[in-house]
Amino acid sequence: MMKAINHILKISLLSLVTAFAVSCDVKEKKETTDKEVTTKDTAVPTDLKWSERMMLSEIHRFPEASKLDFVDVPRWSYTNGLVLTATERVYKKYPKEVYYNYIYEYADTMVTKDGTIRTYDLDKQNLDMLKSGDVLLYLYNKTKEERFLTALHTLRSQIDTQPRTSDGGFWHKKRYTNQMWLDGLYMAEPFYAQYTKQFSKGEEATKAFDEIVLQFDLIQQHTLDPTTNLLYHGWDESKEQQWANKETGTSPNFWSRAMGWYGMAMVDVLDFLPEDHPGRERIIEYLNQYAEAITKVQDSKTGVWYQVLDKGAGNGNYLEATGSCMFTYTFTKGVKKGYLPEKYLDVAKKAYDGILENFITVEENGVVNLNKCCAVAGLGGNPYRDGTFEYYVNEKIRANDPKGTGPFVMASLALDK
Template sequence: MKVLKLLLVAMLLFFTACDVTVKEKETTETGANDTIVPQNLKWSERMMLSEIHRFPEASKLDFVDIPRWSYTNGLVLTAAERVYTKYPKQVYYDYIYAYADTMVTANGEIRTYKLPTQNLDMLKSGDVLLYLYAKTKEDRFLTALKTLRSQITTQPRTSDGGFWHKKRYTNQMWLDGLYMAEPFYAQYTKTFSTGEEAAKAYNEIVLQFDLIQKHTLDPKTNLLYHGWDESKEQQWANKETGTSPNFWSRAIGWYGMAMVDVLDFLPEDHPGRERIIQYLNQYAEAITKVQDAESGVWYQVLDKGTQEGNYLEATGSCMFAYTFAKGVQKGYLPQQYMKVAQKAYSGILKNFVTVEDNGVVNLNKCCAVAGLGGNPYRDASFEYYVNEKIRSNDPKGTGPFILASLVLDK
């Protein structure tokens, strides 16, 4: 009887131990391993890993179902390249490479890219190929790069030499286009061109900034209008100046990033370099004046923060934070603007960023898209800008958030 009791106790202890082991295993599998993005990393890595989680295929960034060649991919992957440079983990490089591997065929054709549309937006992903060609020397990437460069040669121009934003947007320059085209054009020129060819290209790059300043700058505020129609035929165009009627945050954000990024490649002795730095300083002063004092971030329509319907918007705010921080870091802007960038970044974290239980980081209150003209027609009115769709994790916000996080080392 005593032996039987001992046997029963032994069996009870055995099954209890097994049960504990199973529960510990379950806890491990459903507890610690639920963490997708570790919270002990810098914000740049946390957002980059969150983007990779949201969009495992970089060719489908921006919530699309079919792989495509687009500027949003180029923006986020430019951020990924800089994350990889600072934190060289293979996952980041693989994410960048997979995009080019998917989108560029063995003979160098770019899938979904259509040269005849003459769309400046499509040049942005060329930055990815410039980066990868330098590392891999794959001929297909060089062939694709030459195709993108050929677009610049054939791009329709205004009478004074400004690139049309797209072939179908006749006679129009948009602020967006400066970021889409000029850093790529400048880096391509620095990499592949010499002599008179390079000099001509650099002059044309600087001309685009000169013309944007000439045609879209408001002399009262030193803010820049979203677009300019040389023909003054668009419904949105002022019949005297040709400018659109409002100061849209993200358009002006694109322009700021274009200035600080193009200076990475413009020769130190080029006479246009000082002009762009002057434009940047004028810009910084104007943008700081419309920064929301309480939150530290910016409104969707910059100068109308008190108007009903306007809202604090994430993508433009991230772009401004990056522009100011990089401008100071590179010595283009006075030190005082680092405080502006830091205040903006704190405001971004407080007003726009949320973190899920699994560590995935979200950027909220992003304007999904805005443009000029088209069908249905976009009239650039205040009501138009504030009523466009708002969503979370738009790559036009997550990319600049990563870039700002890197420069500020947050």
């Protein structure tokens, strides 16, 4: 009788152990499944550094790099070149194929087999269109595809025919007659300098580097405000534009992103300007003067900058993301390259913390957003943009403008955040 009872107890105990084991296994499988679902639903991993998180977020938002900047059809434009320059730098540090493919597919889409650049119109003489030439310089060095070289030569030819002011300054576009804009220094000069370093020799190279430095000399001469050392957005040599000061030809305000473009132009062009070129030290002096002026108008509470730099208290003015990212990148690179004193790295770090606090949000799927970006601003055109304070603060504000996300990635890389 006792043997029978013991046998029954053993069977019961074995059944309980087996049931518990199965239960645990089911629970473990469920947890694993939940984890897999969570990972699958995460578009951007949150354990990466901010540079990769934003870069992957851009790829998530714009799977085709040719449609960056919220457009429906592929186009050749400066915003593509800006973001893909950032992508190139991410790829250099984190060599994942997703980054290289993103760069290559843009050029593959936009450059035909015979080297024609789709949607690019040389006759418009638009400096903005040179910025994506940086992408081709990078890809030609890696692939040696002849079509990329042909396209590069086409872009370089634009500089030879670019309309100029009487003292040699590039017009921003053919339709913006007699005008230099701060934006144009970033769009044209790093490309021009890198192309020259790579392809030009002797007297041809010397002449090109002299002309590049001249653009910085002229923009300083014509747009610098001697009181604040800030630079006005644009200058009209003819003084005929409605926005132009009738005595100086300058536009009336200091726009954050315009000065952001200019700062990035200085630190990037120095990568390619020969060490012994006499204009190199001048550009570094301009950069130091610039850094001091920009620091003076940094918002002391948040560490970032206003849309109209010197009028933080103005009605409707706001803390703006794209210019703030550009300044942060400029200061960080300037210090790390030895162009700026160490104190400006503290300025950059404060600004970066302010960007994270005031502009960055993260969605449930890990996608990173950069908010409070001025969508676009310019001078003249139709409808007419008069460069007033009211004009700048009332332009459209949006999230994830590539003119902000690109510099945010580059600043994040430079600071290794």
